[in-house]
Amino acid sequence: MTGVAEYVHRESPIHALHPITKLIWSLSVVTMSFMFTDLMGQALLFLSVLLVAGLGRVLRETLPAFKALFLMAGLFTVFRVFFIQEGQTLLTLLPGTGLGRITDVGLRSSIELSCRMVVMAASFPVLLATTAVKDLVVTLVEKLRVPYIYAFMFVTSLRFIPTFLREMDQIAMAQRSRGYTGEGRNPFRKVVALAPLAVPLLISSVRKAQRMAISMETRGFASGTRSQLHRTRFAGRDSSFLLIVGVMFVAVIFIKTKGI
Amino acid sequence: MIEMQNLWYAYPSGQTVLAGLNISIKRGEFVALIGQNGAGKTTFLKQLNGLLKPTSGVVKIAGMDTSRVKTAKLAQKVGFLFQNPDHQIFLPSVRQEIAFGPKNLGLPDEEVEAxxxxAAEAVGLTAVLDENPVFLSKGQRQRVAFASLLSMRPEILVLDEPTTGQDYRESIEIMEMVRELNEAGHTIIFVTHDMELVARYARRIILLRQGRVVVDGPVREVFYRPELLTATGLLPPQIVRLALMFGENSPLGRVLSVEEAYEAIVGWGGVAHDRCG
Structure with missing residues (x-):
């Protein structure tokens, strides 16, 4: 079972890049998507993200994430379009009442905003698919001086998600064996019906956390300064990649200021 | 009571766990399901109350096809004790925890109370009925889980390693309870790695290996074919291994327990003594 935005272990030029390089790329894409206002620019930027995903050979794995993004953006457009009432009316859902009026300004700005949303978020699935979270955290600690304990907490919480899912499965099975159906007509009863699943999960998670804390302490966690076994290093390909990103960035600024 | 016809089961990932099982278990049997980890034992058990549905083939419980009937319905016939009691305990008192199953069955209050x-008496929990199960010992929590099944009065009891995490005395107590239930007419199917328990309580062994039945037969017959067990990394109980060293024709014969061995030796001594005299 591979979830959306999970690390895909593979040999590729993008995987070989330093995690910081990829992080910078990701943040640059977000920044550039803010600078563009027109659809053409956003589309080009999105294509560049797809290109990186292709180079990283994770296009197929990141596709579900992109699909989900487009779906969300679509819904967002539909909701937002009715709230902007300036400009000329293109269409009214309920003719004669003025309700559900779609204007040219509204439509345009909604679509633009949705596109920006997609482009902004698009680089993250690619980043996560080509970079192991562990490596990302190690570099955060090593290069960006994030305190190790925070980085550790972050990794641990991610690492526990599949464990909890498995636990939840077992709990659901145990309760079904006792005639539990999880049915409830009204919303209040539905919440009550969750208790047989939620309470054991909570109790077992607390127990698990306590056991983990003890086992970490007995192995000397946080008892002194840390050193790293593997050090990450910037290489020539990182410089070339960053150079390309830099050139793109400058080009975007140039185009914006000159107003071409 | 339980009919499996050409049962195949594969996980959604495509990995085959159960490969063509044909098993029939009658009312009142006491079956031990053994095999190495990963042999498919737990998956087998989960087929018995519809938690997992066959990929192909049929599983029938008391005439009900498990792929057509919901687990909640099958729960009236099949009680399932999981390895970890903490997967099910969620109510603030032992009493409420035991009542959860019968209430799901829609029974009237007086009946639930009775x-x-x-159930609490059967597992020796009467004294702690109003305590919070979270603060009980692991052994006691296992009993709470057990009582919560007994209160549903299922005809079939499915026990997945009921004695793990229990000390020797607790294990024997739990198995004695199970024996009493069996004598009262319940069908028992349990998984264990403890061959001494199998020898002492079960009457039939189903040995699984990589999702297939290696052997299915009376306990005495299976334990006296050690080549089948060693092929799956299991050893018969110590007393059986001792008897095997002396061979089939020794006075020990095919004993299953120390008590039987004692009887055999005493009986043999008696005969020898008579002969001398």
Whole structure:
């Protein structure tokens, strides 16, 4: 079972890049998507993200994430379009009442905003698919001086998600064996019906956390300064990649200021 | 009571766990399901109350096809004790925890109350009925889980390693309870790695290996074919291994327990003594 935005272990030029390089790329894409206002620019930027995903050979794995993004953006457009009432009316859902009026300004700005949303978020699935979270955290600690304990907490919480899912499965099975159906007509009863699943999960998670804390302490966690076994290093390909990103960035600024 | 016809089961990932099982278990049997980890034992058990549905083939419980009937419905016939009691305990008192099953069955309050008392007594929890199960010992929590099944009065009891995490005395106590239930007419199917327990309580062994039945037969017959067990990394109980060293024709014969061995030796001594005299 591979979830959306999970690390895909593979040999590729993008995987070989330093995690910081990829992080910078990701943040640059977000920044550039803010600078563009027109659809053409956003589309080009999105294509560049797809290109990186292709180079990283994770296009197929990141596709579900992109699909989900487009779906969300679509819904967002539909909701937002009715709230902007300036400009000329293109269409009214309920003719004669003025309700559900779609204007040219509204439509345009909604679509633009949705596109920006997609482009902004698009680089993250690619980043996560080509970079192991562990490596990302190690570099955060090593290069960006994030305190190790925070980085550790972050990794641990991610690492526990599949464990909890498995636990939840077992709990659901145990309760079904006792005639539990999880049915409830009204919303209040539905919440009550969750208790047989939620309470054991909570109790077992607390127990698990306590056991983990003890086992970490007995192995000397946080008892002194840390050193790293593997050090990450910037290489020539990182410089070339960053150079390309830099050139793109400058080009975007140039185009914006000159107003071409 | 339980009919499996050409049962195949594969996980959604495509990995085959159960490969063509044909098993029939009658009312009142006491079956031990053994095999190495990963042999498919737990998956087998989960087929018995519809938690997992066959990929192909049929599983029938008391005439009900498990792929057509919901687990909640099958729960009236099949009680399932999981390895970890903490997967099910969620109510603030032992009493409520035991009542959860019968209430799901829609029984009237007086009936539920009567069943709570009976189930609690059967597992020796009467004294702690109003305590919070979270603060009980692991062994006691296992009993709470057990009582919560008994209160549903299922005809079939499915026990997945009921004695793990229990000390020797607790294990024997739990198995004695199971024996009493079996004598009262319940069908028992349990998984264990403890061959001494199998020898002492079960009457039939189903040995699984990589999702297939290696051997299915009376305990005495299976344990005296050690080549089948060693092929799956299991050893018969110590007393059986001792008897095997002396061979089939020794006075020990095919004993299953120390008590039987004692009887055999004493009986043999008696005969020898008579002969001398």
């Amino acid at each position: 069943r709570i008392l009976q």
